[in-house]
Amino acid sequence: MSLNKVWVEAAKTEDIPEDGGACVLLNGKQIAIFHLKSKDQWYACDNLCKHKMQSVLSRGILGDHHGEPKIACPLHKKSYSLLTGKNLNGEDYAVEIYPVKMEGGLLYVELAEG
C-alpha cells in the first residue's frame, strides 16, 4: 500500500445532515462523515464500530465531551473522539479518522492512495 495521501471527492455538503452524519462508499470502504453545525466543522471516520464490528457509526449521535467532538455508536453507545479516533469509554480500541475539506460545496476526504 502506498503512503501517498489523496483527496477524494466524497459528497455534497447538503448530503450530510446538520449536526448529524451520513455514510459514503469510497474505494469500497465505508466512511462516515459528520457535520457539526455550530463550528461548521466536518469530520470523517470509519463507519465500522470496533466494539462489535458493526458498520453503523454514521447513524450514531454527534456531540462533544468537554469540547471534544465525538460520535456515539447507535448500537451500544460507545463513543469515539472525532479528533483522535480514540474510544472515550476507556476501552483500548480506536477508529480511523480522516481529514475532510470543503471546496465549492463539495466535501473531500483524504485517503491513502490506491
Place this chain on the structure above:
Amino acid sequence: MSELKSDRKNLVIIGNGMVGYKLCEKLIEKEGGDKYNIIVFGEEPRPAYDRVQLTSYLSGKTVEDLTLAPLTWYEEKGIVLKLGEPIAEINREKQTVISSSGNRVHYDKLVFATGSSPFVPPINGVDRDGVFLYRTIEDLDAIRQYSENKKKAVVIGGGLLGLEAAKALIDLGLETHVIEMAPRLMPRQLDVAGSQMLKDKLQNLDLNIHLDKRLSVCDGNGKVEQIRFEDGSSLEADIVVISAGIKPRDELAKLSGLKTAPQGGILVDDLLQSSDPNIYAIGEVASHRDMVYGLVAPGYAMAEVVASCLTGGKKTFEGGDLSTKLKLVGIDVASFGESVETVRVSRMITFEDSVKGVYKRINVSGDGRYLLGGVLVGDSGDYNRLLHAYKNEVILPPDPGELIVGKSQKENILDLHDSAVICACENVTKFDIVNAIETNNLSDVAGIKSCTKAGTGCGGCGGLLLEIMDAIKEKKGESVKRVLCEHFAYTRQELIHIIKVHEIRAFDELKAKYGMGEGCEVCKPAIASMLSGVWNDKVMDQQMIQDTNDRFLANIQMGGTYSVVPRVLGGEITPEGLIVLGEVAKKYGLYCKFTGGQRMDFFGARLEQLPHIWEDLGKAGFESGHAYARGMRTVKSCAGSTWCHFGVQDSVSMCIDIEKRYKGIRFPHKVKSAVSGCVRECAEAQSKDFGIIATEKGWNLFVCGNGGIKPRHADLLATDLDTETLFKYMDRFLMYYIKTAAHLTRTSTWFEKLEGGIDHLKDVIIHDSLGICDQLEKDMQYIVDNNHCEWAELVKDSEERSRFVPFVNSPETDSTAEFLEERGQKVPVAWDQEEIKKDKVLVS
C-alpha cells in the same frame, strides 16, 4: 397612520436591525409596554434578520432562516413596521420624524437603532465595479453573483469579520487574500504570537495572508483588476471585499443636532439617553463611555435598559462585554475581557504548543487575584470556564497558570466573591442568592427565582443558580439532584418546565439558552423525548437529536439491519391481514417471529427497504407499532366475554380502544398495557405499566407493574369503574407520569421513588389533591388529537424517504451484514465471527 391608538404615546424606532428588533421584543414583553404605539422605520427592504449569521446565507441558509420574526409577528403585536423607508429628517422641536417618502410621524420618545456601516478607507478606486461591502443580504447577493467565473478575491481587513468573509469567498471557489494593515491578525483581540498561530492555521485553509500592508489604489479598467499597496507591490484581484471596521450611522443624528463622539456614534449616558432626553440610541450607533460596541450582546443589553426606562424601570447600562469567538470552520479563536496589553494588565501567562497549534494567554491583575482577559487560539475548550472566572471575578488559584495548562480542576462556586454578579439581567449577586437560600431555607432554583428575581430575565444564569443551590446542599451534607449531563445543569423536570414556559420547540434553542457545548447521546435523545412529550410534534422534525431508532423509525439490530413491527390491535387480525404480512415478509426477504405482545416482528430489513415495506403495509391498513419508540407499545388482550365462557366484559374491544387512544404518544419510557376479561388474568395485566381487569360491575385499574429486569406487581388504583371514568383516570395517570418521570424511567421505577406511593397517586388522580386533573386531561386530549402514524406520513414524503439510503454518494447496498439460514429463515451471523457455523448456507 390609522393604526395608531389615540390614548397611547408614540414611540418611534429608527432602524429595524438586530437591536431595534430586540427592543420591540422586550417592550411588548414588559408591563407598561402597551402604553406606546410602536412605529418602526427600517431602511432595508426586509424585516430584521440575524446579521451575526449572515455568512451562512452564502452556504445555503435562506432569508427566512435568518429572519428574526416574520411580518405577521409585528402585525400580531400591533407594531407598525415601515420597511424600505428610512427616516430622512427629524424635527426635534415639533417632535416629528419625516421619512424618505414624506411620511410624518409625531414621537413622544425616539430611539436610534441605526447600527453602523462598514468603514470604507478613502482610497482611489473603491467605487469601481467589483468592490463590495459585507453587511447586508444585498451585499452578499451581489458578491455571490459577481464572483461567478471570477478567480481571485481580496479582503481588506484581517479582523473577525474580514476573516469570516474571506472564508466565505474560499467556499465560493475563489483564491482569496486577506490584507491587514496592522502587523497582526485580529489586532483588537490578538497579540503577535496568537496572530502567528492563527495565520498558520488559516494558511492551511488556503487563505493567503498579508500583514503590515497598506492599500493605496484599487486599479483597473472600469472594474477592479488589481490592487496596489503603499510599498509599491501589487496583487491581482477580480473582486475586493472591504471589511476594515465599522462607522456608526450617526449622520441623521448629526443633522438634527444631537451630540456625537469625535470617533463617531451618538453620545449617550448610562440610561442611553442622547443629549436630547426624548431621544435614545442603542446598538452599534451608540457611543457609551467612549465605546462603540461592534457586537450584538451589548446591543441587546442596551435594548433591555431602554425597554426598562420606557416602562418605568430603573436599569442602567454600565458597559458591555467584549468577549467573542471567531466563527470559522475548524479554527478555535476566542477572546474575552482585556485580551491585549492595557494599563491594568501587569502580568500575563502564556501557553504555547506549536506542534498542536495551540496558543493561550491570560492577563492577570497585578496582585495575581483576578483574571482581566485572555485569548485562546487553536483550543478554546477553556473558554466558558475562563469567561466565567473573568466575569464573576473568581479569585484565582495561587498559580493561575493552571487555568490554561493541564487538567482543569473543579472550582467551587461558593469561592466566588460575594459581590460577583450571577444574574446580569436583574443584577443579583452571589451574596444575595446565598443569603436568600439560607434565610428562606430554599430548596430549588424556582425558589431562588421568586425570592431574588435572579434567572427571570434571559435565564442564562440558570446553570449557576443550580450550582450554588447544589453547593450549599452539599456543604450541609444533603444529597444533590442529578443533572442531565455535562451539557445541561438541569433535571428533567426543570427542563420540561423551561420548555413549556419559554415555549421552546428545538434542541438548539434550548441548548443556546440553557445549555453548553454541543450535546451528546444522553441529552439529545432525552430532550427529543421531552419536546415531543410536551408538544407532540412530529418526532421526525428534529432527527439528528434522536437515537437511530427514532430517526429511522425502526429498531437497529444485528449488522445494522432493522426490525419492523406493525400494530395488531388486541392481537386481532383478519385472514387477509395475515396474508399481507406473509407477502410482505416474502417480498423483502424478512425473518418472521410473533412477539410476546401479540403481533408480528419482521427482522433483517435493510435501511433502504424500510419505506417500501411500510408503504406496502400501509396500503393494507397496518400502522406503526412503535416498537422503536419510548411510547405506547401493545395493549395485550385475552379472549374476553365475546368467546370465553368465563369472561365478564369485552376485553378485546376495550383493548383496541385503549391502544387506539394512546398509540403514537411519546412517554419517558415505553408503556405497555393489557386488558383481561376476568379475574383469571390471562392477559397478565398486573405486570403492565397500566392494566385493566374486568369485574361484574366495570373495570379495575392497576398501575405501575412491570415484567422485565425487575418484575413488579401492579398496584390497584381504582375499582369497578365505568368506561368513561376509566379513560379519565388513565389519561390523568399517564399524563402525570409524562410530566414527572425522569427520561428512561418506567412507571414501576418512577413509582418506587414516588413519595407516598399508591396513596399519593390516588390523591392526585382520584381526589385531585394537586388541582391539576383538569389540566392533565386537557393536555392528554391535546396530544391525542394531534396524533398520527408517522410511517404513513413518511412514505408519502419523497424528501424524507431519500434519507433512507446506505450511502449518500453511491447507489450500492450495504453488503457488510451477512446471513445464515436456520429453520427455513435467514438469520444474521453472530458478533463473534468464530461462531459462524460452517455447514450453514450463507444467504444474501
